[in-house]
Structures are given as C-alpha cells and as structure tokens.
Amino acid sequence: MTRRMGKQATRPAHGLACGGLFDSGAAQGDRARRLLSGKGGAERGVADRGAGGRSLRGLLRGAVLGLPLLLAGCGGGAQNPTVRDDETWDQFMTAGEDSFALGRYSVAATQYRKAADLALVRDSAPNIAEAGYDLAVSQLAANQPAQALASITATRQAVALRQATSMPFLDLVEAAARYRLGQYAQAQELAAHVMAAGDGAAGMRAALVAGLAADKRGDATGLSEAQAYLAGQGARSKTLSAPQQAMQQAALSEIQARALRASDPARGRALAEHAAALLRDNGAYRDMSRVLALAAELANASGDQPGAKALWARAAQSAAAQNGSSTTTLPAAASEAAIAGSAAVGQSLAASAGAANAGTGGDAASWGRNAGDVPLRPFDMDNATP
Numbered sequence: 001m002t003r004r005m006g007k008q009a010t011r012p013a014h015g016l017a018c019g020g021l022f023d024s025g026a027a028q029g030d031r032a033r034r035l036l037s038g039k040g041g042a043e044r045g046v047a048d049r050g051a052g053g054r055s056l057r058g059l060l061r062g063a064v065l066g067l068p069l070l071l072a073g074c075g076g077g078a079q080n081p082t083v084r085d086d087e088t089w090d091q092f093m094t095a096g097e098d099s100f101a102l103g104r105y106s107v108a109a110t111q112y113r114k115a116a117d118l119a120l121v122r123d124s125a126p127n128i129a130e131a132g133y134d135l136a137v138s139q140l141a142a143n144q145p146a147q148a149l150a151s152i153t154a155t156r157q158a159v160a161l162r163q164a165t166s167m168p169f170l171d172l173v174e175a176a177a178r179y180r181l182g183q184y185a186q187a188q189e190l191a192a193h194v195m196a197a198g199d200g201a202a203g204m205r206a207a208l209v210a211g212l213a214a215d216k217r218g219d220a221t222g223l224s225e226a227q228a229y230l231a232g233q234g235a236r237s238k239t240l241s242a243p244q245q246a247m248q249q250a251a252l253s254e255i256q257a258r259a260l261r262a263s264d265p266a267r268g269r270a271l272a273e274h275a276a277a278l279l280r281d282n283g284a285y286r287d288m289s290r291v292l293a294l295a296a297e298l299a300n301a302s303g304d305q306p307g308a309k310a311l312w313a314r315a316a317q318s319a320a321a322q323n324g325s326s327t328t329t330l331p332a333a334a335s336e337a338a339i340a341g342s343a344a345v346g347q348s349l350a351a352s353a354g355a356a357n358a359g360t361g362g363d364a365a366s367w368g369r370n371a372g373d374v375p376l377r378p379f380d381m382d383n384a385t386p
C-alpha cells in the first residue's frame with residue numbers, strides 16, 4: 001500500500017510559514033521521494049513493508065489474542081501488520097495536514113512527530129523524510145525556527161543512517177529557519193544550493209529566501225542574482241501551476257522592490273503593494289504582512305508619511321491577528337522616531353532575531369510602533385468602547 005499517491009499537498013504556505021515559501025504543489029508521496037533522491041527517484045522498496053517492519057504493537061496484539069504470527073498471512077482474516085502500520089502512519093500524516101490547514105500548527109507538529117516515530121519503528125527512510133519535513137514546516141509556521149532547525153537536523157541524521165541521498169527540500173526549510181534566526185549568510189548559502197538543484201518550485205522559493213537574506217546583508221550582487229533567477233522562472237512559467245505563477249510574480253516583485261529601495265522608492269512601493277495583493281489572494285498572509293511593511297518603508301522613503309503609517313498599520317494588524325497578540329495599542333513616540341528615519345525602519349521577519357518571540361509577534365509590535373497609536377487587535381473585547 002502506498003500513501004495517498006496523487007493527493008495534492010495542503011500546504012500554503014507551507015511556504016516558508018512560512019507563507020508562500022513552502023507550497024510545493026506536489027503530491028505528498030512524490031515529495032517524500034524527492035526529499036530522498038533530489039530528483040524524484042528512490043521508490044519505496046518492498047523490503048520497507050517486509051516482516052522486519054512489523055511493529056511492537058502488532059506483536060503484542062498477536063500475543064494477547066493468542067494467534068500465532070505465522071498464521072497472520074495464511075487466510076486467517078488478520079490484517080498484515082505492515083499494512084496496518086502504514087494506515088496508522090497515514091492517519092497521523094492526514095491528521096497533521098488537517099491541523100496545519102486550520103492553522104493549528106502545534107497540533108500538526110504533534111501528529112507529524114507521531115508519524116516520524118512510527119517511521120523509525122518501521123525503519124522507513126522515505127517515511128522519516130516526509131514526516132520530519134512536515135514536522136519542521138509546522139514548527140516554522142508556529143514561529144519556532146530553532147525547533148524547526150532541530151527537527152531538520154534529526155531528520156537528516158535519521159535518513160543518513162539508512163543511506164539515503166540528498167534532500168533539497170530540507171535545505172529549503174533550513175534556509176528559511178536560519179533566515180528567521182538572523183543567520184543570513186547560512187540562509188543565503190543553503191538557498192543557493194536549492195536554486196542550483198534545478199527544481200522549479202523549490203528553486204523559486206529558495207530564490208526568495210536568498211534575496212531576502214542578501215538584502216539583510218547588504219549584498220547587492222546576491223539580490224541581483226535572486227532577481228535574475230526569479231525573472232527566469234517567469235519566462236518558464238508554463239512549467240508552474242497557476243498558484244505557483246502567482247507566487248513567482250509576488251516573489252519577483254518583492255525582490256525588485258527591495259533592489260529599488262535607494263534608487264526609486266516610489267516605484268519600489270508600487271511593486272511591493274502589487275506583491276502584497278498577490279500574496280493576499282493566495283492566502284500567504286505572513287508573507288503579505290512582511291511585504292506591506294516593505295511598502296511602508298518605501299512610502300516613507302519617497303516622502304509619503306501618512307501612506308507609510310497606513311501600510312505599517314495594515315502589516316501590524318495582520319501580523320498581530322496571525323500571532324494572537326493581546327497588545328492593543330502602542331505609543332506614538334517610537335513611531336515618530338521611525339518615521340524620521342531610524343535605522344530600524346522596515347525590519348521584517350528578523351526584527352527580533354534570536355529572541356524567543358521573534359517573527360510575526362515581534363514584527364507586529366515593531367510595525368505598530370512605526371504606525372503610531374494604532375490598535376493591533378481592534379476587535380478584541382478588551383478594546384471595546386461604549
């Protein structure tokens with residue numbers, strides 16, 4: 001039995017959580033094989049479901065019922081333990097997908113962790129790779145980049161013990177995690193490896209991570225390389241699905257906007273707002289918040305302070321709602337300093353890099369300060385006024 005072959009992945013964002021960065025648009029089972037082979041080979045072998053894969057749970061059940069295990073496959077009506085374990089693994093993975101789609105990332109992580117443990121019981125490298133990947137993505141979506149990095153390391157080690165090959169999709173998740181942690185040089189290097197691997201969808205997301213990291217480092221060459229890669233992806237858009245084409249256009253517009261920060265901030269703002277609209281329409285809200293904040297920075301640089309404040313407020317309120325922040329208003333004094341040209345203006349995913357609350361929550365507070373006296377959660381009951 002193979003797992004949900006042909007079923008489309010439900011990640012959105014799995015984006016890069018990480019929003020649009022992780023929506024592979026590919027079947028989960030196919031992705032597991034790509035994780036192991038790097039190009040789509042390495043089919044699951046028959047040995048993966050052989051007698052050696054029987055779980056302790058299956059053995060105990062047989063002993064309790066008093067049924068000799070040798071008769072399990074001889075017409076006695078008992079289900080093959082490997083089939084039963086495959087179904088259990090599938091249930092864990094499906095429960096994780098459903099929780100992820102509902103934004104219950106910690107619950108999804110719990111289910112993927114159970115699936116990974118069962119994959120260890122069965123000594124199945126493809127299942128370990130798939131469950132470990134989904135676990136890391138869920139942790140990244142839950143704004144836990146350090147935990148995601150630990151899961152990626154554990155997955156690599158477990159798969160390497162079983163002599164599997166390269167896993168470019170794990171490189172992509174690791175690049176995003178390191179970006180969230182403020183480790184920009186490492187993030188950029190890992191993303192470059194994925195770009196070089198030749199997978200269109202993964203390369204597109206990797207180019208965005210590489211461009212964001214290059215921008216943080218002040219690496220104009222790296223930013224230009226990411227822009228060129230994304231432009232090339234647009235020229236080959238027939239190989240991408242409609243949602244992937246929209247994400248490619250959003251990523252390219254964002255990187256172009258960042259490249260225009262100094263030379264033409266007004267045009268950069270228009271590109272950033274275009275990218276934000278594409279991300280919103282495709283449900284990549286975390287990425288959308290980041291790009292709205294970029295548009296705010298560019299609006300401020302072009303002299304439109306009221307427009308900048310409005311864009312920062314929109315970014316802050318979206319990020320706060322995603323994060324569940326209970327902070328309702330922020331002082332205007334810090335905002336005035338930011339509008340006047342503080343070096344902290346426009347910081348996005350790594351505004352609080354390294355802190356326990358880094359990511360969307362820290363961004364919401366920073367952007368809210370830039371916006372002025374703005375309620376981050378205007379519909380909270382604590383905010384209600386007669």
